[in-house]
Amino acid sequence: MFDWKQRFQPLFTDLESNDQLQWADHIWDQLYRQFETRPHGDLERWNDALSELPVLHEVETDFNAPAVTLTTPKPLTEGQHRELETGLRGLMPWRKGPFSFFGIEIDTEWRSDLKWDRISPYISDLTGRRVLDVGCGSGYHLWRMAGAGASDVIGVDPGLLFLMQFFSVKDFVDAPHIHMIPARLEDLPPKLEYFDTTFSMGVLYHRRSPLDHLLELRDTLRDGGELVLETLVVDGPEGYSLMPEDRYGMMRNVWFLPSCDTLMRWLDRTGFRNARVVDVTVTTAEEQRSTDWMRFQSLEDFLDPNDPTKTIEGYPGPKRATIIADKG
Ligand SMILES: Nc1ncnc2c1ncn2[C@@H]1O[C@H](C[S@+](CC[C@H]([NH3+])C(=O)[O-])CC(=O)[O-])[C@@H](O)[C@H]1O
Numbered sequence: 001m002f003d004w005k006q007r008f009q010p011l012f013t014d015l016e017s018n019d020q021l022q023w024a025d026h027i028w029d030q031l032y033r034q035f036e037t038r039p040h041g042d043l044e045r046w047n048d049a050l051s052e053l054p055v056l057h058e059v060e061t062d063f064n065a066p067a068v069t070l071t072t073p074k075p076l077t078e079g080q081h082r083e084l085e086t087g088l089r090g091l092m093p094w095r096k097g098p099f100s101f102f103g104i105e106i107d108t109e110w111r112s113d114l115k116w117d118r119i120s121p122y123i124s125d126l127t128g129r130r131v132l133d134v135g136c137g138s139g140y141h142l143w144r145m146a147g148a149g150a151s152d153v154i155g156v157d158p159g160l161l162f163l164m165q166f167f168s169v170k171d172f173v174d175a176p177h178i179h180m181i182p183a184r185l186e187d188l189p190p191k192l193e194y195f196d197t198t199f200s201m202g203v204l205y206h207r208r209s210p211l212d213h214l215l216e217l218r219d220t221l222r223d224g225g226e227l228v229l230e231t232l233v234v235d236g237p238e239g240y241s242l243m244p245e246d247r248y249g250m251m252r253n254v255w256f257l258p259s260c261d262t263l264m265r266w267l268d269r270t271g272f273r274n275a276r277v278v279d280v281t282v283t284t285a286e287e288q289r290s291t292d293w294m295r296f297q298s299l300e301d302f303l304d305p306n307d308p309t310k311t312i313e314g315y316p317g318p319k320r321a322t323i324i325a326d327k328g
Pocket residue numbers: 096110112115134135136137156157158159162183184185186200201202203206
């Protein structure tokens with residue numbers, strides 16, 4: 001049985017020691033609802049996969065390499081290797097990574113390291129900072145943020161398979177201040193005003209109300225804190241944004257793709273200052289593709305086969321911008 005109370009105990013211990021008692025109560029209620037009243041149908045299967053993973057000692061980590069890497073001084077036995085592979089395969093599909101588990105390389109659908117390389121040169125030094133990653137997926141970037149020196153790292157994402165993938169790393173390492181909460185940003189207590197840096201990468205276009213998302217992000221930050229926002233954009237003048245008729249690149253739940261200038265205006269109107277576009281990159285199959293660990297369709301199937309600059313629906317192909325801004 002997935003024992004959520006035991007699983008999240010370290011989070012509550014950490015929140016209590018930081019005097020975040022109201023926050024702890026609110027999150028407890030969310031988790032109770034999530035796991036007691038409507039548990040996900042695959043949860044026990046994923047939990048069984050997690051239980052397959054071998055217990056290993058003297059684990060060493062490298063969170064500054066492209067693949068989040070776990071090693072031991074002694075090579076794994078054949079039996080341990082088999083358990084590891086079975087457990088990790090049971091947590092497929094792996095979308096965000098890559099990871100290297102004791103010699104097993106998980107080549108994920110997304111090379112999330114490429115996004116980190118594009119963004120990390122421009123952000124404030126994370127050393128000693130409290131960091132929130134909204135829409136953290138498998139938690140890949142949480143480990144990179146810890147590697148960059150963040151003292152406290154919290155990720156939120158409603159995806160429960162992502163949570164189990166996060167635990168598959170966390171269970172091997174001593175990381176008392178790195179947590180993932182299976183919730184949406186909107187489900188956290190309002191007005192946290194707690195974090196030094198908040199990341200929102202790949203989430204804004206999933207929000208029907210992008211301005212509310214920006215306001216909620218702002219409320220997570222202390223005064224002067226930094227927002228790192230990464231989202232799909234389109235070419236166009238200030239004021240322009242694309243709302244797809246239905247799907248965009250076969251993705252459901254895509255609402256607004258603004259131009260960069262429109263996004264700057266949105267940030268200004270929602271109380272951010274000193275916003276700057278630090279990167280604009282077209283997404284290619286180098287960054288997003290099917291792999292042995294994610295065998296479903298991927299980017300190449302989502303683009304027009306006769307014109308790969310367009311999505312299969314005829315919209316401009318995916319282009320992502322990163323904007324950094326300060327809470328005003
Ligand atoms: N309201 C919400 N609150 C929190 N999470 C959400 C919400 N809505 C969606 N998500 C989550 O945001 C993530 C977006 S993926 C980016 C991953 C990573 N950041 C990356 O940049 O590689 C991009 C994509 O799949 O389009 C998913 O894991 C959702 O569950």
